[in-house]
Each structure stands twice: as C-alpha cells, then as structure tokens.
Amino acid sequence: MPWRTTMADQAPPIDLTQYRTLIFDCDGVILNSNPIKTEAFYQAALPYGEDAARALRAYHVRNGGISRYHKFDWLLTEVVGQSEPDPEERQALLEAYAKNVWDGMLTCELDEAILELRKQTPHARWMVASGSDEQELREIFRLRGLNELFDAGIYGSPRTKEEIFSELGETNTLLRPAVFLGDSRYDAQAAQRASFTFIFVQRWSESEAAPSEQKIESCGDLVHSLGRTHL
Template structure:
C-alpha cells in the first residue's frame, strides 16, 4: 500500500456512506436486481454487476443508463421517481437494520468534536437522513449530503462551502467514484476495501484514528 497523505494535518473528514459507514452494499446490490427482475435474469444480473462496478454513482444516473440500455430511451422524471420510490420500499426496512462498519461508530463517537465530519454520498439525502438518524449516527456530522448532484460536486460543495483548504481534507470512500472526486477537488483519499486501486486502504474503520495520527 502507498500512503497519499502522510505528514499532513487535517481540518475535516468526509465519509462516503454505503460500504464505509454502514455495511449496506450487498443489500443495495440485491435491491437493484429486484428492481429490474421483470426484464429477466440476464438483465437483473447486468444491473447488479453494473451497480457494483459503479459504486458511489447516484442511482438516478444508473436508472438513466438502464433505460437507455434496455428500452433505448431516457428515463422520464416520473419513471425515475417511481423507481426511486420502489427502491426505497424494497430496501428501507433492511437498511434500518444494517450494521455500522466495524470501527465507524466508535470513531464518530470519539472524534466528532475533534474535526468537523461530513457525509458525501451517492444515495439520496432523504435516505441518508433516515438511515443514519435511525442508527444514531446523524448527530455526529456537521452536514449529510447526498445525490443529486454527482459525488465530485457534493465534495466540492462541502470544501468550498466550509472555506476549507482541500489539501487539509480527507475523503474516505470505497469506490473509484470517491477517489475520482477526491482527485478532482484536491483532497486526500483513504480507501475502505479492498479498494480497486493501489492507494492507501483499510479493511474497515477500526484503525482510522491510528491512521490519521500517523499523518501528523
């Protein structure tokens, strides 16, 4: 593993949610498959594979892609909203029972007063508020931000809106979407993994405090 931010003090930490704060990726993958199972098993498998390969991308962007692939046209706003409602119906109760990733709750409890903490997720804000609120985690964040817009714009809005130096911000994510956002905005990056690129990554958040202490 290579280190991307060693020796750099931090002024803020930004977390992705699914796969970083909560262990929800398998549930959401299965939900995408159920959402399109009426198109047949091959389509459902494609949808699940695409979702896994494009972690951190807004589901609304994925809806557009799937409609273009399977129906040869754009999804309408009404169809996208209906898919979003159905996704929530299928997933929300299970999401509310999804455990936090190891180390996440302990880090938030111990360090929410040390740094301003933020969420930048590809999930809709209403879902993030509901799930993190039910888990008792929402209280630890200065702001919880979701899609739309895209992840890069969410992260940029946090950095610029708070007047932060991006070189003193750490983005923590589990997908190339998160890494690309960090690179575009200029923040440091830590992957939660196994992460698909040769960057610094951790299996979960149990060692996050020690990792940050090593940065100086």
C-alpha cells in the same frame, strides 16, 4: 473489539491530525449496506426481465458510488432502449428500489470504530458524501442515532459527489485539507478531482481492485493509527 484489525499493525500510521475535514462515503464504509443495494437494484429491474436485472446489477457493482438516478437512467436508455428515460418509469424504479433498501439500511452492520474515531478527532469537521438519496440517508442516520457524528452535514444524490464538494467548498462548510474515505473507483476519482487525500476502505467494498495507495481494512485501522501517532 468488533472493529479491531491487524492491518494497522502492518501499515504506516495515517496522520489524521493534519486534516480539517474528514469525509465519509456511507455504503461499504460506515454501513455494510452494499449487498442490500446490489440486490435492490436487481429486484427493481426485474419487471424488464432477468437479463435487464442482471445487467443493472453488474453496472451498479462496476460503478459503485454513483447515484441510483444515473443508474436507472442507464437502464432505461442503454438496456431498455429508450431515447430519453421515461419519467414515470424512472419514478417507479426509484420507488421500488427505495422500498427494498429501507429496512436493510436500518438494520445492517455498522463499523462501530467510527464512534471511537469521532472521539479521537475533535479537531476535524465530519461529513458524509454518498451516492444514496440525500433525504433518505439523513432520515436513516437520524433513526440510527448517527447524524450527530457529522457536524458538517450528510449529503447525497441527486447531486454528484463532485457537485457536493464544489458547493460545500464555496460555502466554507468543507475546510481544507480534507480526506475522503471511500470504497470505489468513483470515490477515488472524485477525491482526486477535488484535490483531497483518498483512503480506500476495503473490508466491505465490492470494487475489484483498491484504487488507492492508501488502503485500510476498516475505520478501526485509523483508530489504531491515531494511537500510534501520539506515542
């Protein structure tokens, strides 16, 4: 199987049966899309020069999971030197970025283990909480036939993940206890602030260090863990 790993045979099983909501980051967890977005940030910033483009690319990698809106505001204020982000320049950056990302998101590798994991967790609600633009992400998931996996919805920027968790908790869309699968330090921090269990997914991560004691290679490890907890 393409998603099979050996890590699950070495680590203690993670018992997903105790969680009522499974929350997934998209980039680096569901889709192998981190390299696509890293390059798209670089290309979008090139009109400001190669130094600015490199600076934004590095900032993006250091701050995985944070929305493009924040990152372009950082570019315009901290690198370009604007006191406030110019709305027209910000919009031009957003459009250039989205154009570079779209085709790659439709064709990049999927962690196919999530299809089996969904079958094995009928007790839990599933949702996506991503730094990607919400409307764009929903359309990509629809075109790839993935939207039906996430019965609790697909959510993204411009809201932060903390805002998403807060709003959905208030409407009982997000039921506790919940576990968040992410691939960045920001994901770990967002989970901690919301009092969720966090699992670091490391196979496609661009993070320098795993910010969690709970680590898996990919979602395939969770499939194996579920099998072991039912032995």
